[in-house]
Amino acid sequence: MLDPDIVYLNHGSFGACPRSVIDAQQAHRDRIEADAMRFYIYDLWKGIDRSRSALGELINADAEDLVFVSNATSAVATVIANIDLKPGDEIIVNRFEYPACINNLRRACEQSGAKLVVADLPWDPTDEDSAIDAIMSKVTDRTRLVMFSLITSATAVRLPVERLIQELSAKGVETLLDAAHGPGCVAMDIKAWAPTYCTGNAHKWLCAPKGCAFLYVRRDKQDGFRPLVLSNDAYDLEPAIERSGRSAFNHEFDYMGTDDRTAIMTVADAIGALGSFFDGGIDELMRRNRAMCLEARDLLCDAFGTKPMVPDSMLGPLAVVDIPAPGLNPRELRERLMSAYRIEAMIVPNPGGDTPMIRVSPQVYNSMEQYRYAADAIGAIIGL
Ligand SMILES: Cc1ncc(COP(=O)(O)O)c(C=O)c1O
Structure with a gap:
């Protein structure tokens, strides 16, 4: 459904959905309007269960340990509201x-x-150890929680989260893994990684409709873990969960007031659609996206005469490329790319200098031809 007049190169921020997924969502919406009572009492719950199972299989988590919220930001707000912070506690x-x-x-x-402690993560780590040391060196006996991304947003680094979770857990510190760029982006294994909490967006790399993220809470933390918004059964949960056949954790998150949760009900369809593009399913799609990311990065680096920022081993299907135009405002460059070339691209500031960088994040609808066009357009703007 992408506008054919636009070269859309920013799946990493907000991507497009296959039409079949939007159609599946619309079918749910039609059912709401046809018989809202039936929808909210029966269909909604079944649809959420279906998505929970499909997602659990994809990221290797027990389905019951997953609930859905609108986005990764809401998931983080929910987690922190459930932690009883005391004065002097530290969050990294x-x-x-x-x-x-x-x-x-x-x-x-x-x-x-x-206290919020901000670790000085190198923006272009040379190896995993430098990222781990930057975070672990901030841990004290007051540390309650450490939050880190699976793939950082502005710098596109795939952090060594497996080791981080292991080392922090060994010190008794809780972990909140922000896998906004997670499902459908890189392989995930919640059971093996065992974070305390994890969120991930389905509306990014899974191409589910907008307004759909998961929140995983480790089983031992689910007792008393509640959504930000309480619903009808909040103070009379026992009979309600007996009726719905769910855990209190699932029951409370599955219904938080009348809302359009059709994006969430469509996660299973999105997983099915993405899995159908190639014989090797979503694994092959992820491999291809990463391969195109590295190829596009190399093409842009060659065009601009710059070097890759991080080792390939620390990249998923996103990478940033420096643009040798000191002082050029990233927003201005983004707007010129759109107004003069119809290119929608993510341009971010280089944290290590005063140049802009382009972030590449190819999805199945992108092509190398589009990146060649972008390289030429940027070259023309900066006078290469
Ligand atoms: C690492 C990371 N965390 C969180 C978010 C926020 O996601 P949302 O807008 O769905 O809450 C993003 C969005 O790009 C992200 O890249």
Whole structure:
């Protein structure tokens, strides 16, 4: 459904959905309007269960340990609202966590007297150890929680989360894995990784409709873990969960007031659609996207005479490429690409200098021809 007049190169921020997925969502919406009572009492719950199972299989999590919220930001806000922070407690983030997620932790710290500690993660780590050391060196006996991304947003680094979770868990520290770029983006294995909490967007790399993220809470933390918004059964849960056949955790998150949750009900369709493009299913799709990312990065680096920023081993299907135009405002470059060339691209500031960078994040609808066009367009703008 992408506008054919636009070269859309920013799947990493907001991507397009296959039409079949949007059609599946519309079918749910039609059912709401046909018989809303039936929808909210029966269909909604079944649809959420279907998505929960499909997603659990994809990311290797027990389905019952997953609930759905509108986006990764809401999931982070929900997690922190469920942690009883005390004055002096410490929460560690790093300077490349997503601003909205940091902001929710920051407010919780301000309200409780806890301290937000920001680790100085190198923006272009040369190896896994440098990323791990930057975070682990901030851990103290007051550390309650550490939040880190599977793939950082502005710098596109695939962090060594397996080792981080292992080392933090060994110290008794809780972990919040922000896998906004997670399902459908890179392989995930929640059971093997065993974070305390994890969120991931379905509306990014799974191409589910907008407004759909999961929240995983490890089984031992689910007792008393509640959504930000309480619904009808909140103070009389026992009979309600007996009726619905769900855990209290699932029951409370599955219905949080009348809302359009059709995006969530469509996750199973999105997984099916993405899995149908290639014989090797979503694994092959992820491999192809990463391969195109590396090829596009190399093409842009060659065109601009710059070097790759991070080792390939620390990249998924996203990478940033430096643009040798000191002082050029990233927003201005993005707007010129759109107005003069109809290119929608993510342009971010280089944290290590005053140049802009382009972030590549190819999805199945992108082609190398589009990246060649973007390289020429940027070259023309900066006078290469
Ligand atoms: C690492 C990371 N975390 C969180 C988010 C926020 O996602 P959402 O807008 O769905 O809440 C993003 C969005 O790009 C992200 O890249």
